[in-house]
Amino acid sequence: MNPPPNLTDPLVLFMPSGKRGRFPKGTPILDAARQLGVYVESVCGGRATCGRCQIEVQEGHFAKHKIHSALDHISPKGAKEERYEKIRGLANGRRLSCSATIEGDLVVDVPQDTVINAQVVRKAATDRAIERNSAVQMCYVEVEQPDMHRPTGDLERLKAVLEADWGWKDLRVAQHLIPEVQKILRKGDWCVTAAIHKDMEFSRATLIALYPGLKNEAYGIACDIGSTTIAMHLVSLLSGRVVASSGAPNPQIRFGEDLMSRVSYVMMNPDGREAMTKAVREAVNGLIGKVCAEGGVDARDIFDCVFVGNPIMHHLFLGIDPTELGQAPFALAVSGAVQGWTHEIGIAVNRGARFYMLPCIAGHVGADAAGMTLSEGPHRQDRMMLLVDVGTNAEIVLGNRERLVAASSPTGPAFEGAEISSGQRAAPGAIERVRIDPATLEPRFRIIGSDRWSDEEGFGEAAEQLGITGICGSAIIEVVAEMYLAGIISEDGVVDGTLAARSPRIIQNGRTWSYLLHEGAQRLTVTQNDVRAIQLAKAALYAGIKLLMEKQGAATVDTICFAGAFGSFIDPKYAMVLGLIPDCALGEVRAVGNAAGTGALMALLNRTYRREIEDTVRRIEKIETALEPHFQQLFVDAMAIPNKVDPFPKLAAEVTLPPRRTAPDETGQGDAAPRRRSREERAARRGR
């Protein structure tokens, strides 16, 4: 227990945490921060050599005209700090908190350097200031030399000073270091920097790496292993800065485009699991090489790695056979957070580096959904928040501080452009935006790789260069929604063949009708079957969301976050017009990018987020749609556009919707009628 503060002592306020306390004059600011639990990095342990403990005294800059200038309230630079400034430089206004002492009331700004770089890939982390408290701490110490009078081992003397100087009691030592310690101590002339990993795996802090002299660098990676794309951030654990971000395709695609075909590959091939594990780990290593090259970082300086991924990626990456995830009861091998040594899973970073993988929520709601939850924080606020990550499987989380529910819904691959006649992956030349004139039914569109609309000057050149090759996932939503808004399809999704009289774009296709979007080297149409595929996908998503809303007893949601690549590129308006998501003020629908990756980044930079997401995942109620008899009815009801039963007053306030007709008669639509998939078929199609 600290003694009660003397009210005549100076008051110090730390920002951005807001923590405050009174300290006797002469107290180093770093000590005050430590006592208040404000995380200020320090590697050299107060020797004014590492420069990691820099702070700014806000009032010195922003309130110069106040009666008490901060310059009187902080000690002038001493010899050590001046030496540091001379050798390493010190930005204007920055001070070393280990050397600067409190001499009066102060507002101390602890810089949070987390600035996300320009994103190279589409899976982007959002800008977000994350208070640092990483699992790795670098500790410089000066070790007592051996003494024949007291013959303790070199390692024991190292541990003793790490306890005396840094408070690491009962430190564990990574086994591979034991043969190295003696030589490193001598190489550093008894001055070494210890990398200490302080996460929970062993209930004890662990020495994971040791360097001669002062080692002033420590990095980590946060990685989202998606089934299509692997995205990675390289982060300085000492400054919190994202040094580089990059992405790479998941090479497992060669074993199967979607998750279920990869599970099938494992079931069919005795070495299938091993081959896919190897492929994804190699890709992760390749990406580590890429971000390290980009950031000018040695991969051996990476000490901590955080991974997220859907359950099947999670299992394959950890070397677990995912077969059980392909069949009821979809049993996860492990659902809790997994920690371990990176070298045991073949990740090429520091030999002593650790990894942490976020917990999975359920058999189809993975560590990526946990990452998204951690990032967007429904559990940290009061409003009814809906999180959706759309892939082959949609992962859905709904709730607030009080209660969270989660489910996955078998949307199938239509949203990704598969099973769509003119669909393709997002790539240059793919149509990504569509508008249809309700009067003429003429479309205009944009393709990836060009900023211009198809009716703008200069578009032709781009189109010639790139080609107009297909319709990507986000544009499928848009074109179907625009077809609905233009009256080309009814709210039950039937292409109105009578319009052929008005426009040559309505063309017959056997017993049904299609809409001709583009005629060129390739003929791009939206067929009745395409519309049906989108209807089935959106009905599955909407029914899943609706089920969770019912579980929550929520008639509406307050805010919607769309995560993932799909979420980043669709226009929320069209998503709502089609009825993918429930009614909500359009301003409250956000694309949150690669929220799973952002969650991994948070867990990397601040280990308290690990406990937070572990606790949260334990609390989340998991709903299995296949076990809910009501889900079938919700699914049928959701086939209509926007859907059959729900009004969309907030959407209607912003978008002119076609007049609602009576419920369509499902009979008599020939082969254009949406066929309800059997439960088995849908189960077999699961996976993102």
Add this chain to the structure above:
Amino acid sequence: MNPPPNLTDPLVLFMPSGKRGRFPKGTPILDAARQLGVYVESVCGGRATCGRCQIEVQEGHFAKHKIHSALDHISPKGAKEERYEKIRGLANGRRLSCSATIEGDLVVDVPQDTVINAQVVRKAATDRAIERNSAVQMCYVEVEQPDMHRPTGDLERLKAVLEADWGWKDLRVAQHLIPEVQKILRKGDWCVTAAIHKDMEFSRATLIALYPGLKNEAYGIACDIGSTTIAMHLVSLLSGRVVASSGAPNPQIRFGEDLMSRVSYVMMNPDGREAMTKAVREAVNGLIGKVCAEGGVDARDIFDCVFVGNPIMHHLFLGIDPTELGQAPFALAVSGAVQGWTHEIGIAVNRGARFYMLPCIAGHVGADAAGMTLSEGPHRQDRMMLLVDVGTNAEIVLGNRERLVAASSPTGPAFEGAEISSGQRAAPGAIERVRIDPATLEPRFRIIGSDRWSDEEGFGEAAEQLGITGICGSAIIEVVAEMYLAGIISEDGVVDGTLAARSPRIIQNGRTWSYLLHEGAQRLTVTQNDVRAIQLAKAALYAGIKLLMEKQGAATVDTICFAGAFGSFIDPKYAMVLGLIPDCALGEVRAVGNAAGTGALMALLNRTYRREIEDTVRRIEKIETALEPHFQQLFVDAMAIPNKVDPFPKLAAEVTLPPRRTAPDETGQGDAAPRRRSREERAARRGR
């Protein structure tokens, strides 16, 4: 807190621990044992299937005529226990303590199966009952099947039942098991046996192996890595029985006979350390194969390994460069106990097996000395106990419950037969026992491989078969002592040339004289230089002991334990006649065999011994002879036989010693004078 016992409840006394308590009628005996902290093994968790919890009710056998027959005080066999007896058999008087309940006062005998087998090698463990509490526990559980309503991972459900049934909270899982758990659970139809390692390394119990169904076997090895011989015990961790014991030569001998030459090899050869580490680990693996074959045990059923060894063996085995141990200040890389995964040091047992290496005491007093201390237990008793392990370096521990001091003394290799003109290693044909008739000066002797003395009938045949090839270490002591007792050498160690007139066995050899022990295919003599070498060695040992006695303020010691191969074969009487050890009642001088290995065995069978020896080693005061100016004087004084300053009244009471003469004049003995080695020379010769 347990409620206060009801005094009308039956009283149960557990033997051999003597723990007792009152329990309500109907309490299973196993539960009573658990509540009292009496260690009774159980794998199946009370299902009466593993049979590991067998106990005997003593009174039932030994006190049948008492009024209260124990048969009334214990429940009759129920259906489960009878089924077990029918299938697996139950020895007469044995009961399953999980099924048998307390029905009246009882004396319960918990069988301690630790019986050391006939020893194959000379490094023998002594018979000793060790109460079992190994670091490994086998726990059978029935795991809940996956349920889509509660989608926890298979691993989480396994952990949950291990907590519910066995009390393992917050269990850690060995990383390599994570991909295996799911398949093992299914293979065992949700019934599995978990091997739990509960030593301190992680502050948490760790799941290290998992088996489908009931796994009723668990083994460990205790291994002493000597510089010459590696000795190993294979032990059932469930019954405590030593299943097999064996030994093998240390293949590092090809890099150098003694320790210092091995350190030199490392210093001279860039890959020297690696080559020697590989050699010793391969030898340990070979020995594991041997004891497993002998015991009919699968090496994959070995879950725990305990190692001891001198500091250089300790370092080389762990992969640590021992160079620092070859030069002042003789810094150990690590002095505390080392724990780790066997697979990381290349030991071929179960993939999840752990190892424990006892702490080292000082740069020349290793984990073997710690093992000897643990085995003989000076810290557990009040008398002044001297422990000596003689090799190239003698390791000496002296003290009692109050205080322990330890040192090493550079005896050199003379005691092992090196530097002795006719010396050789202990092997068939080597002379191992010698007697000299004081009247005729004629010798008689025995050789290894024959039971007969050289003057007995039938010796000739054996000698013809085996040859008479040299004098082994133990016989060197004996022959020099006998030469002294026969008056051939004076108390200052000079061979009396005048005796040549009396016996042809006294022969001239330049300016000095030798004693002819045997004339045959090889001529075996004991030269003046041989006597000097023994004098130097024994002076070093005695001076070391004397120094520790001075530190303790002890004029005499109460009991002496001679450990190691040398200690097993020398006759304590001759050791005392020569003045290797201080005066002591001969009955109090014991050869304790491979006490280091016994210490390892204790630490294997009962993990509380690990804490005990760690605490004890921390308390031991380490004396560095090289830093003690007084050591030189003690060394000089100890050159005489038995020595210059100490009376040996207890020895004199049992052995007729030659009359003590005045202190000899060291000058004028020509090249026969013992040359005092420089401190550097001795330091360079260190090692056992």
